[in-house]
Amino acid sequence: MSFSTKKYDNYTLIVFSTDKLDAVVSPDLKAELVLINKGGEKNILIDLTSVKYCDSSGLSALLIGNRLCKEASGSFILSCLQASVQKLIVISQLDSVLTITPTLPEAIDLLFMEEIERDLDLGDLDD
Numbered sequence: 001m002s003f004s005t006k007k008y009d010n011y012t013l014i015v016f017s018t019d020k021l022d023a024v025v026s027p028d029l030k031a032e033l034v035l036i037n038k039g040g041e042k043n044i045l046i047d048l049t050s051v052k053y054c055d056s057s058g059l060s061a062l063l064i065g066n067r068l069c070k071e072a073s074g075s076f077i078l079s080c081l082q083a084s085v086q087k088l089i090v091i092s093q094l095d096s097v098l099t100i101t102p103t104l105p106e107a108i109d110l111l112f113m114e115e116i117e118r119d120l121d122l123g124d125l126d127d
Contacts, residue, residue, distance in 0.1 A: 054088055076098070
């Protein structure tokens with residue numbers, strides 16, 4: 001497999017072990033994202049440290065993950081993008097759609113902040 005998945009208390013982390021997120025890898029990633037979502041997980045973090053190349057099918061897989069998490073009122077956060085992948089996302093104007101952090105610890109911090117904000121918003125509804 002081109003990536004590994006690890007479940008934590010509040011999120012699932014996907015770490016790539018390949019340097020390409022392309023038509024070969026993206027079907028497996030899409031399937032994994034759907035399985036994670038169907039399993040009840042709403043927060044997914046993706047560590048793209050090793051990914052140096054991404055094509056349109058890779059972007060499509062990331063957008064599916066983003067949509068699944070948003071529909072579940074969760075967070076989908078990309079971290080550790082290489083310059084070439086970051087450039088593709090910016091050129092595709094997906095930097096305004098996808099949540100991106102420079103490092104994995106920042107992604108985890110952001111996730112917890114978003115969780116607190118969602119909990120506070122739900123608390124406002126109870127009043």
